[in-house]
Amino acid sequence: GQQVMQIPQYQHVQEGEDFTTYCNSSTTLSNIQWYKQRPGGHPVFLIQLVKSGEVKKQKRLTFQFGEAKKNSSLHITATQTTDVGTYFCAGPLRENDMRFGAGTRLTVKP
Amino acid sequence: DGGITQSPKYLFRKEGQNVTLSCEQNLNHDAMYWYRQDPGQGLRLIYYSQIVNDFQKGDIAEGYSVSREKKESFPLTVTSAQKNPTAFYLCASRRPSGANVLTFGAGSRLTVL
Numbered sequence: 001g002q003q004v005m006q007i008p009q010y011q012h013v014q015e016g017e018d019f020t021t022y023c024n025s026s027t028t029l030s031n032i033q034w035y036k037q038r039p040g041g042h043p044v045f046l047i048q049l050v051k052s053g054e055v056k057k058q059k060r061l062t063f064q065f066g067e068a069k070k071n072s073s074l075h076i077t078a079t080q081t082t083d084v085g086t087y088f089c090a091g092p093l094r095e096n097d098m099r100f101g102a103g104t105r106l107t108v109k110p
Numbered sequence: 111d112g113g114i115t116q117s118p119k120y121l122f123r124k125e126g127q128n129v130t131l132s133c134e135q136n137l138n139h140d141a142m143y144w145y146r147q148d149p150g151q152g153l154r155l156i157y158y159s160q161i162v163n164d165f166q167k168g169d170i171a172e173g174y175s176v177s178r179e180k181k182e183s184f185p186l187t188v189t190s191a192q193k194n195p196t197a198f199y200l201c202a203s204r205r206p207s208g209a210n211v212l213t214f215g216a217g218s219r220l221t222v223l
Binding site: 031033042043045092096 | 141152158160166214217
């Protein structure tokens, strides 16, 4: 069955360093979403990518959707302590059946 | 404010007991979901429901049951058949067609003693 895989599982950076997490699907996705979960909190939607090769930016965050619509990445430039949390990608197995990657837990040392 | 309310926030259960987690939304969303999250791990789909009186199993439905008698409500029962029920349970709903964006509740943390 379809799987959504995400790496790395953990990433520890010094404040000001960049961070990237990668997501890969075993099948072509109609769209991919990214969520952030702060420690002790619940996942909060960040962005959705739909088009092949799409790139979207939110301030220091850059999201990419691969040309084949099977992989995606989230890059954070110059991390801050407020970026701490777990970042998840998610894609639809079928309509209404959303599957999540295992997440990348980011810690930032001040 | 519109949103998803999960209760209770914390729940302790003895082995062999069933427990029901509540999930209520006032967003007028059709689709609702239950995910399980274990420490340091991702979200695994338990059940989802697209419309009232209809629901489908996710990857880890064994030991769980759901109902969808009203659009606003999607309760999850953790039965005694669930061998390792201690986890963080997240309920979510999805905006109407056009986007698959999920809105999550604050979660319920279940501990089996």
